[in-house]
Amino acid sequence: MLKAALVKVSLKEPAGRVAEMLAALRSFGTQEVYLVHVRTSASRAFPKKKRVLLERLREKAEALGLIAEVHILHGHVPTRILQAAWQLDADYIAIAWVHKAVLRQALLGSIDVDIVRMSDSPVFIFKRRFLGRTENLDSVLYATDFQATDRKVMPYLKNKGFQARMLYMLHVGDRAPDPATDKARRKEVLANLDRLANDCAHAYESVKALEVMGSVGRTIVRTAKSTGVELIIVGKVDHPDLFKKLTGSVADQLPHRAPCSVFIIPGFRPDSDAGKERA
Amino acid sequence: MKGLLQRNFVFIVSLAIVLALAAVGAASPENLDAWTAWLHGAIIEHFGWCYLVAAFFFLLFSLSFAFSRYGQIKLGHDHEKPRFSLFGWFSMLFAAGMGIGLIFWGVAEPMSHYLHPPPYLTGESGEAAKFAMRFAFFHWGVQPWAIYIIMSLSIAYFSFRRGMPPLISSCFYPLLGERINGATGLFIDTLAVFATVFGIVTSLGLGAIQINAGLGSVFHFSTGFGTTLAIVAVVTVLFMISSMTGLDKGIQILSKANVMLAVLLLAFMLAVGPTTMMFNIFTSTLADYLSSLFSMSLSTNPFRGYEWTQSWTLFYWAWWISWSPFVGLFVASISRGRTIREFVLGAMLAPTLLTFLWFSVFGGAAFHLELQQGATIAEAVAQDVSTGLFKVYAHYPLSSALTMVTVLLLVVFFVTSADSATFVLAMMTSRGVETPSALKKLTWGVTVSTTAAVLLFSGGLEALQRMAIAAALPFTAIMLFMCRSLLKGVRYEFRHERGDTSRKD
Numbered sequence: 013m014l015k016a017a018l019v020k021v022s023l024k025e026p027a028g029r030v031a032e033m034l035a036a037l038r039s040f041g042t043q044e045v046y047l048v049h050v051r052t053s054a055s056r057a058f059p060k061k062k063r064v065l066l067e068r069l070r071e072k073a074e075a076l077g078l079i080a081e082v083h084i085l086h087g088h089v090p091t092r093i094l095q096a097a098w099q100l101d102a103d104y105i106a107i108a109w110v111h112k113a114v115l116r117q118a119l120l121g122s123i124d125v126d127i128v129r130m131s132d133s134p135v136f137i138f139k140r141r142f143l144g145r146t147e148n149l150d151s152v153l154y155a156t157d158f159q160a161t162d163r164k165v166m167p168y169l170k171n172k173g174f175q176a177r178m179l180y181m182l183h184v185g186d187r188a189p190d191p192a193t194d195k196a197r198r199k200e201v202l203a204n205l206d207r208l209a210n211d212c213a214h215a216y217e218s219v220k221a222l223e224v225m226g227s228v229g230r231t232i233v234r235t236a237k238s239t240g241v242e243l244i245i246v247g248k249v250d251h252p253d254l255f256k257k258l259t260g261s262v263a264d265q266l267p268h269r270a271p272c273s274v275f276i277i278p279g280f281r282p283d284s285d286a287g288k289e290r291a
Numbered sequence: 292m293k294g295l296l297q298r299n300f301v302f303i304v305s306l307a308i309v310l311a312l313a314a315v316g317a318a319s320p321e322n323l324d325a326w327t328a329w330l331h332g333a334i335i336e337h338f339g340w341c342y343l344v345a346a347f348f349f350l351l352f353s354l355s356f357a358f359s360r361y362g363q364i365k366l367g368h369d370h371e372k373p374r375f376s377l378f379g380w381f382s383m384l385f386a387a388g389m390g391i392g393l394i395f396w397g398v399a400e401p402m403s404h405y406l407h408p409p410p411y412l413t414g415e416s417g418e419a420a421k422f423a424m425r426f427a428f429f430h431w432g433v434q435p436w437a438i439y440i441i442m443s444l445s446i447a448y449f450s451f452r453r454g455m456p457p458l459i460s461s462c463f464y465p466l467l468g469e470r471i472n473g474a475t476g477l478f479i480d481t482l483a484v485f486a487t488v489f490g491i492v493t494s495l496g497l498g499a500i501q502i503n504a505g506l507g508s509v510f511h512f513s514t515g516f517g518t519t520l521a522i523v524a525v526v527t528v529l530f531m532i533s534s535m536t537g538l539d540k541g542i543q544i545l546s547k548a549n550v551m552l553a554v555l556l557l558a559f560m561l562a563v564g565p566t567t568m569m570f571n572i573f574t575s576t577l578a579d580y581l582s583s584l585f586s587m588s589l590s591t592n593p594f595r596g597y598e599w600t601q602s603w604t605l606f607y608w609a610w611w612i613s614w615s616p617f618v619g620l621f622v623a624s625i626s627r628g629r630t631i632r633e634f635v636l637g638a639m640l641a642p643t644l645l646t647f648l649w650f651s652v653f654g655g656a657a658f659h660l661e662l663q664q665g666a667t668i669a670e671a672v673a674q675d676v677s678t679g680l681f682k683v684y685a686h687y688p689l690s691s692a693l694t695m696v697t698v699l700l701l702v703v704f705f706v707t708s709a710d711s712a713t714f715v716l717a718m719m720t721s722r723g724v725e726t727p728s729a730l731k732k733l734t735w736g737v738t739v740s741t742t743a744a745v746l747l748f749s750g751g752l753e754a755l756q757r758m759a760i761a762a763a764l765p766f767t768a769i770m771l772f773m774c775r776s777l778l779k780g781v782r783y784e785f786r787h788e789r790g791d792t793s794r795k796d
Contacts, residue, residue, distance in 0.1 A: 187465050188787070189780035190453035194468075197787070225468075 013171045016044040017136070018102035020093050020127065021069060022110075023049060023062055029108045031072045033138040036273070037106060039149055040136075041171070044079045046100050050089045058084060090126040097133050104134040109267055117268075128248075128276055129264055134168070137267045137274040149176035153241040155232045156183055158204050161247020165277045169212045169245065179216045180239055181209050184224050184231040198223060229262045233269045245275045300477055302720035302731065305484035306738065312489075312758065313742040316751030324750075327757035334764050335601050335609065340591050342608035345767045347588040350437035352774050353444070353635050361781045362632030366447040366623075373628035375543065377637075380625055382546035385642045387621045387711050388439055389431065390549065390704035391498055393649055394697060398679035400427045401654035402661070402672040404603075409596030415669070420662070424576040424654055429587045430604065431646045432580065435611040436639045441770055442619025443626060444634065445777045451627045453780070456723025459483045459616055459769075465779040466772060479769060482762055483616035484719050488739060489759035490614050491712040495743040496752040498705045499523045501677040505698040508681045509691050520744055526702060527740035530709035534732050542710050549703045553649075556696055560652050563687060565659040572658070573651035580647075612763035615770065620715045624725070657683050709739065 017037055021030055034045060047069055051058065066082045073080035083100075085092045097105050107124050128135050154169060156162055169179065183201050188194035205221035213219050224231050236244050248263035263276045316323045356362065365371060373380065404423030405415060412419050445462035455461035460476030467475055499522045506522075507513070533545060561569060580587075592600045626634050657679070660666035666686060672679040680697060684690040716735040717727035746752045 186779060186783050187468055189449065189465050189783055190455050191464065191469070192454065193788075194464075 013168065014040040014042055014103045014134075016046070016100070016102045017042045017104055017106045018046045018048055018093065018097045018100060019106045020089075020108075020124075021047050021049045021066065022089075022123070023065055025108045025110055029110075029138075030069055033106060033108045034069075034073050034076055034078065036138060037136075038076060038078070042078065042103075045073050045106075046081050046083055046096070046102060047073070048083045048085060048093060048096050050085045050087065050092045052087075052089060089123045090130055093127055094131055094133075097131070102133065104136055105131060106136045106138060109137050109139045109273075124267065125264055128267065129261075131276075132278050134275065134277045137270075137276070139267070139270065139273045149242050151178040151180065151239065151241045152176040152243045152245060153180040153182055153232070153236055153239060154245045155228070156181065156205075156208060157228075157247070158183065158201075159247075161277070162208065165245060165247045166208070166211060168275075168277060170215055176243075177217045179209075179212065179219045180222055180235070180241060181205050181219060182222045182224065182232065182235055184226060184228045187225050229265050229269065232262070232266065233271065237271050241272055243273050243275060244270055245277065248276050248278050298722060299720070301480045301484060301722075304477075305481050305488070305720065306734070308481075308485060309488045309738060309742065312755070313492075313745060316742075316754055317745045317749045320746075320749045320751035320754065323754040327754040327761070330761050331757035334761055335605050338764055339601055339605040341767055342605055342612065342763070343589055343591060345771060346434045346438060346608050346611075349441045349770065349774070350434055350588070353437045353440045353639065356444070356777075357632045357635035360785070362630065362635070364448070364631050364781060364784070365452065365628065366444075366626055366631065366634060367451040367628045371451075371628040373626075375625055378550075379543050379547055380629075381637070381641050382550040383542060383625050383707075383711075384622060384638055385645060386542075386546040386549055386704055386707040388436065388618050389642060389646060390553075391494065391701060391708055393431065393646060394680065394701055394704065395497070395501055395677065396427075396431075397649050397653035398657045398668065398683050399672045399676045400430070401650065402657055402669040402679060403676070405658070405661070406669040406673055407599075409592060409599035411595045420658060421576075421579065424572060424650065424658075425579045425583065426587070426603070427650045427654060428576055428580040428647055429584075430607045431643075431650065433584075433639055433643055434588065434608070436643060438608075438611045438615050438770070439618045439622055440635055440638050441774060441777075442615040443622035443638070444631065445773045446619055446623035447626050447634070448631075448777060448780060450623065450723070457620065457623060457725065458719060458723040459620070459773075461723065462773050463776050465783065466776045480719055482765060482769075483620075484716060486613045486759050486762035486766065487617040487712060487716055487719070488735070488742075489755050489762070490610075490617060491709060491716075491739050492743045492746065493752060493756040493759060495523065495526070495705070495709060495739060496747050497677075498701060499526065499743070499747065502526075502698055502701050502705075504675065504677040505681055505694050505701065508678065508685075509694045509698075516748055519747055523740055523744050523747070526705050526709065527736060529702070530706040530713065531733065531736045533706055533710040534713045534736060535729060542707055542714070545703055545707045545710070549700060549707060552696065552700050552703070553645075556693070556700065557649060557652050559693070560656055560687075564652065564656045565663075568659055569652050569655035572655040573647065576651065577647060606760070609760040609763035612766050612770070613759045615766065616719075617712055617715050620719065621711045624715075624718075653680065653683065656687075660686050709736070712739070 019030065019034070037045065047066060049062070049066055066084070070080045070082050083096060085096060093105065105127060107127065109124060112122055124137070128137070154165065156165070183205055185197065185201060188197045201223050202221065205223060209219040209221050222235060224235060232244060232246070244266065246263055246266060248261065266274050266276070312323070375383070401423040404426055405419050408414055408419040408422050412422055442459070446457055446459065449455045449461045449464065450457040455464065458480055460471045460479045463471050463476070463479070470476065499519045502522050503519045506518070512518070533542065590600070591597060622638065629637070657668045660683060661668050664686070668679065668682050671682045681694055684693045684697070687693060713732050713736045714727070717731035718724060721727040721731055743752070746755055
C-alpha cells in the first residue's frame with residue numbers, strides 16, 4: 013500500500029534531514045523511493061555538486077535497504093512533483109519539512125504547502141525523527157470527522173505498514189446548541205470512535221478514543237503535544253468552502269503547527285470516485 | 292437555604308446593586324452625576340466608533356441570516372404556529388421597542404437637528420432641515436431594530452427551538468457549554484437585569500415628565516414634583532394590574548389599542564395638516580436615507596461634528612444596545628412559532644415603516660409651522676424637549692383633544708413598556724421561568740417606580756440613564772459573541788440534524 017514513495021528533494025533541506033526521513037519511511041513498509049529534484053533555473057547545466065548530493069542520497073537509501081532512483085526534472089516544482097508521482101505510480105509523496113519564518117511564508121509562499129494543497133496522493137510531512145526508532149512507530153494520532161475521509165484513511169490505519177504500539181483516535185467536534193442534544197451527540201461520537209477503534213484494534217497494542225470540542229486545527233495540535241505522538245494522520249476534503257480557501261484548510265495548516273510529522277490522506281472526491289466506480 | 296440562594300442569585304445581586312445605586316443617587320446626586328458623566332463621556336469618546344461598527348454589523352448579520360438557508364428555521368418546533376396574530380405581534384413589537392420614545396422625539400428630534408445641526412451645516416437652513424429628517428430616520432430606522440433582532444433571535448432560537456430557559460446566558464451554550472450556569476452566565480444575566488432596570492427607571496421618569504407637561508398645557512396648571520409623583524403612582528398601579536393579568540391579555544390588548552390610537556392620531560394629522568408636504572418629506576427623506584445609509588452607518592465625523600455625533604448617534608446606539616436585553620427578551624417571548632426570515636423582516640420593516648411615517652407627519656407638521664407660518668417650534672423644543680408635540684398641537688384644531696389623546700397614548704405606551712419590563716425582569720431573575728411569580732413582578736414593579744420617584748426628586752435621573760448606557764459597552768461585546776454562538780448553533784442544526792453534508796475541513 014505504501015511501498016513506493018516519491019521523495020521531494022530540494023537540496024535546501026538541513027544536512028541529514030532527508031536521510032533521516034528515508035529511515036523513517038521504512039516504518040510504513042516502504043521498499044522503493046524515487047528521489048525527485050525539480051530544477052527551476054533557466055540554465056541548462058546542472059551543477060555537479062548537486063548531482064553528487066543526489067547520488068549520495070541514493071546511496072544512503074540503498075544502504076537502508078531501499079530501492080532508490082534519482083530523477084531530475086525541470087519546471088514548476090509542485091506541478092512537476094505531482095506529475096512525477098502519477099507517472100512513477102508512487103503510493104505517496106514524502107517531504108522533509110523545512111520551517112519558514114511567518115513573513116517569508118506570507119511573502120513567498122511555500123512549495124511544500126502547494127504540494128499538500130494540490131496533491132491527490134497521500135503526502136507525508138516529515139518534521140522530526142521518530143525518536144531514534146528504526147522499526148515501528150510508538151504512537152499515532154488519527155483525527156477523524158466520521159465523514160468520507162474515513163473510507164480512505166482506515167485502510168492505511170489497518171495496513172501493517174502503519175503499525176504502531178498505540179493509536180489515538182481523535183474526534184474534534186462542535187458543541188451542540190443545547191445540553192440535551194450535546195449529550196446525545198457525545199454518546200454518538202463515542203460510539204463511532206469505538207466502532208473505528210474496534211476496526212483497527214488488531215493492528216495496535218492499544219487504541220484510545222478521544223472526544224474533544226474546539227477548533228479542529230488547534231485541538232489536533234494540542235492533543236498531539238499532550239499525548240506526545242510521533243505522527244498525526246488526517247484526511248483532507250478536496251472541496252473547501254470559501255473561508256477555508258482563504259485561510260487554508262486544517263490539512264494545509266497542520267504542517268506549520270504540528271509538533272510532529274503529519275500524514276495527509278486526500279479524501280473523497282465525488283467526481284473521480286464516481287468515475288472509478290463506473291469504470 | 293443554599294439552593295434558594297443559588298436559584299435567586301441574579302435576583303438578589305441585581306436588586307442589591309439597583310437599590311445601592313438608587314440610594315447613592317438619592318443621597319448624593321451630585322457625586323453620582325459627576326461619576327457617571329465621566330464614565331459615560333469616556334466610553335462614548337473612546338469606544339463610540341465600536342457602537343457604529345457593531346450596529347452596522349448587526350444589520351448586515353440579521354439581513355444575511357434572514358436571506359440565507361437559515362431563514363427557514365422556525366423559532367419553535369417545526370410544526371408550531373405563531374402564538375400571536377400578525378397585528379398583535381406587530382403592536383407589541385412597536386410598543387416595547389419604540390412607542391414612547393417616538394412620541395417624545397417625533398417633533399423634538401427633527402426640530403433639534405434643524406436648530407443645532409453639526410458645525411458643517413448652517414442652523415435653520417434648508418440643508419439643516421433635510422439633514423434633520425434624514426438623521427431622525429437614521430436614529431429610529433433599521434439599525435435599532437437590527438440590534439433588538441440579534442438579541443431576540445438568539446434568545447428565541449435557544450429557548451423555543453433548543454428547549455433552554457429564556458435567558459441571555461442560554462444563548463452562549465455553543466460557546467461556553469455548562470459554564471453558562473457558572474459565574475460567566477450569572478454575570479451576563481445580572482448585567483442584563485441591571486441595564487433593564489436603569490433603562491426602565493429612566494424611561495418612567497422622563498415619560499412622567501412629558502405626561503406632566505402635556506396635562507399642564509391642557510389644564511393650565513404649574514407642573515411640579517407633586518404632580519409628577521402622582522403620575523408615577525397612577526402609572527405604577529396601572530402597569531402592575533396589567534402585569535398581573537399576564538402576557539396574553541394585558542400587554543397584547545394595551546399594545547393593540549395603542550397602535551390603533553397612534554394610527555388614528557397619525558391619520559388625523561395627515562388629513563388636517565399639510566398632507567402633500569408630509570408625503571414629500573416622507574418620499575425624499577426615504578430616498579436620502581436609503582442612498583446615504585452606508586455613509587451614515589459608519590461616519591463618526593472625526594474632523595468636524597464629532598461632538599454632534601457623540602451626543603446624538605452614539606448616544607442613541609448605546610441606548611438601543613442597553614435596551615436590547617429587555618426588548619430582546621420580550622420580543623423573543625412574543626415571536627414563538629415564526630420563521631427566522633419572517634421574524635427578521637417583520638421586526639425590521641414593519642415598525643420602521645410606521646416610524647418613518649410618524650416622523651414625516653409630525654416632523655413635517657412642525658417644519659410646515661416653522662418654515663411657512665413663522666411659528667417658533669424649534670425654539671420651544673430647545674427650551675423644553677418634552678413640550679414640542681404639544682406646541683405643534685396648539686396650531687391645530689381640537690388641540691386639547693389631541694393633547695389628551697397623546698397623553699393617553701403616552702400613559703398606555705408607558706404602562707405597556709413598564710408591564711413588559713416587569714415581566715422580563717421577573718423572568719430573568721427566576722432562571723428563565725416563563726410564568727414568573729407575582730411576588731417577583733411586584734418587587735420589580737415597586738422597585739422601578741420607587742427608584743424613579745426618588746431620583747426625580749433628587750435629580751439623579753440622568754445619572755441613572757448614563758449608568759444604563761454604560762452597560763451598553765459590555766453588551767456590545769456580548770452581542771458580538773452572541774452572533775458567533777447563534778451561527779454555531781444553526782450551523783450545527785443544519786449539519787447534524789438536517790443531514791447537510793456540505794461541511795468542508
